[in-house]
Amino acid sequence: MPAQVIDGKTIAQETRKKIAEDVQHFFALYGRAPGLAVVLAGDDPASRVYVNNKIKACEETGIASNAYMLPAAVSQAELISLIKELNLNAAVDGILVQLPLPKGLCAETVLSHISPFKDVDGFTAVNAGRLMLGSPALTACTPSGCIELIKSAGVSIAGKHAVVVGRSNIVGKPAALLLLSHNATVTVCHSKTQNLAEITRQADILIAAVGIKHFITGDMIKDGAVVIDVGINRFEGKLYGDAEFDSCFKKASFITPVPGGVGPMTIAMLLRNTLSAAQALAKERLNYAF
């Protein structure tokens, strides 16, 4: 039977509507909107589109956003100094540094200066570590979006064999940890994995996050698998996923499309993290005041 397509756009819209209501509630309680600072260094066109989409989503949700557009030649010291300012700015609850950074800047070093309380990407060692420990954390947006999409399909994760293809710090590793925290049995595959198809064919849930167009084909999945496609591969002006949609669609039970699957959910999760960070910081300030 052909798969049911998980409509990420609609699910993200519903999620954003709920966040917008909670933002209103936050405003009524604290007299200000949650604030997100988005930092973009350089002029990568794809990054610019992502950043603009994030800013627009904030506006639509009632979150106050500020974009800091820096030249590609910005020094690491200047970037870190901006982050330190934003850490101290009480109107800023979330800080997002768009990746990749221009050549010569070390993402790991730059990101390490973001306050873990404002780390709405969940990329700092503190939040990544808390995720590993199973403690409450700000978690990476794309993997959180994947989990929400699986749940939205009514698929229970506990006890399932989840295979994550890709081991990036942004998607693969946090996705594996989130699936584990939902009691899946998790296998992580990567570019050095031998007999990849043998492993992917065992997946009840397959997360494709390799960044290679049509890397996962229908013959690599089992009947009834849930396929979550994280890929955003641009080719001749069009977007393609990491999974070859047509052949996977014929075998999967559920599949996310590209575009319109994981992408919109990533932004919704960023808004959710910004609100969560704002709520936690506002509560902390109230405790401090009394």
Ligand code: GUN
């Ligand atoms: N570049 C690609 N994905 C992401 C993301 O989720 N967050 C940031 N900051 N940069 C990215």
